[in-house]
Structures are given as structure tokens and as C-alpha cells.
Amino acid sequence: MTPLSDTTLLPADGPTAPPRANGELVFDAPWQTRIFGATVALCEAGRFEWPEFQQRLINAISAHEAAIDAETPGEGSDYDYWGCWLDAFRSLADAHGWAGAETLHDMEHELEARPVGHDH
Secondary structure, three states, X not given: OOOOOOOOOOOOOOOOOOOEEOOEEOOOOHHHHHHHHHHXXXXXXXXXXXXXXXXXXXXXXXXXXXXXXXXXOOOOOOOOHHHHHHHHHHHHHHHHOOOOHXXXXXXXXXXXXXXXXXXX
């Protein structure tokens, strides 16, 4: 299997393409980098196949676009890509029994409560 960490298997355009600037992935917050890294690491460790995650990401993006369109019909969709990635990861973790939604929710709140620079 080709490692995903070099990002060559990630689409460069289209709805599941991550945000990029000059060809490099763009992260606006540390949690985005971490969820990306965790997803790639678990895939490379053989815990799931990449197409399974891609389908969950497509589903998450579609759900977010539908919710946005329901709120503001005809204005187009402007969803949070990394938020959709996180939703796809949550779905994957739940489906594989790594952690249920409640456990992930608790962990997210613990991490959010850390002071800035805590782990650097």
C-alpha cells in the first residue's frame, strides 16, 4: 500500500480535496493537523482502507452542504472542510469500535481545555 503521509493519494480538486495553498495542505488550527495525522496513521497501520474513509468524508460533506442549503437556499455551500473530516473520522472510529461518540466527545472537550502551547 502506498503511504498517505505524502498526500499524493489525496485529491487535488473536487469536493473531497483538502484545502491547499501552493500545493501544500492548509491547516488553520492545531486540531486539524492532528486529526489529519491520526487518520493517515491509522490507515497506514492497516486499521482501515482509505476508500472507506473517503466515502465517509463524502457523506459528511454532503450532509453539511444539505444543512447549509436548508438554512440559506440558493446561496451555495460553504462548509468547514476539516469539520467534515472530523465528522468522517468520528463515524469511522464508531464503526470500527475504536471509540464511541460519547468517548470522542469527552476527549475533544479535554483537549479543548488545554492551554495554548500545552503540547509544544
